[in-house]
Amino acid sequence: MAENLNDKKPDQEPFRFFSLSHQDQLGLGFNGFSKNPPSPPPPCVEVLLSNPEVSSSSVKYTMESIYLIGDLTLHKGRVSTKDVFGASNSDLVPGKYEGGLKLWEGSLDLVKTLYNEIQEGKLSLKGKRVLEFPVYGCQLGCGHGLPGIFACLEGAAVIHFQDFNAEVLQCLTIPNVKANLAKDPLLQHSSHTNEIEKKTSSEIRFFCR
Template structure:
């Protein structure tokens, strides 16, 4: 007699989690422990780092993108990535622009609405997809990046510049900023804590508290990052029968 088995993105053993894909499971170098997870307040924006801004045109939509020096912010050469130390948040990755264009197209086609939604942007950097969600009347937009310095020196100034320029006072979203590794950041994210509680208490047809939309652009580069991302999504992104949640990934 056949039995149903639940789908698992990652197989695992007691000693070592596995993707089930041997050719991808070469050992990775040991990384330093991640920085502690913290909420960065909007008032903590850096005043000591030079921040310049320029417009970027996205098929008729103009947003502002900031520019800061990696060396000035982190004391590192202008590198895209230093694993375990700097995750590329100061660079404007092309995928984030493509994601904004895709979101805008979905809205114009009537397939997507941010109005009243809770939105989480992971690996936000400049935060352009999250900023777009704010401009489309999302109720809450939470920005996450590995480095608190990225949030203080780039993300917060960029969010402020765009919303000051374009947001309507009556549709201003609640914005918050969180720094830390995907393996630990759920301890700070408000709706991750709520969703873990409601996971056991909500009925099959009930409504659990979680994020409605998760935005990501060019965030994955290692097997360990995939495992942490998958674990985080399970904690913050719950299926609801009343209103299915939307996951948008662009990598």
């Protein structure tokens, strides 16, 4: 006779990956979700190219070209954390700055992976919608924006860049996008707010938290 699965013996305990005490320590509930999940982040704010902060930034921006893989070379900017946030030699300032002015190796690895996938015919970015953004709780912001820039150069239809800090977008991401889309990288200093739009048919927008 088949045993009724709903009949539980008094000494039987439901299976758990972690003990209750371990769950309490980790803040885990059913299926690994927190008993008190964090509240959602505030809505994003768009940084427009017409913003005075974008076109009249006095922060010194220097540019260098980096060879990545194959025939792929991208331009990346460099700005001083002290000039932008008043914090010298710091990658993170809790609640104020989340490392967006630093070029993290993960973004270069992602560009190289995308490049290889395209070269091998496994991937196409033409006509795609791309969002380069911070993961809530980890703050992986777009920063230099190289993966999104690469997607644009590969024909993506829509690219949205998002970072924790508006200052990162204004002082670094937007100049980087201009430098990589312009035939002459020096055009990044153009005062024309529609310089990006004139160099690509992609929809490119920028958002901050």
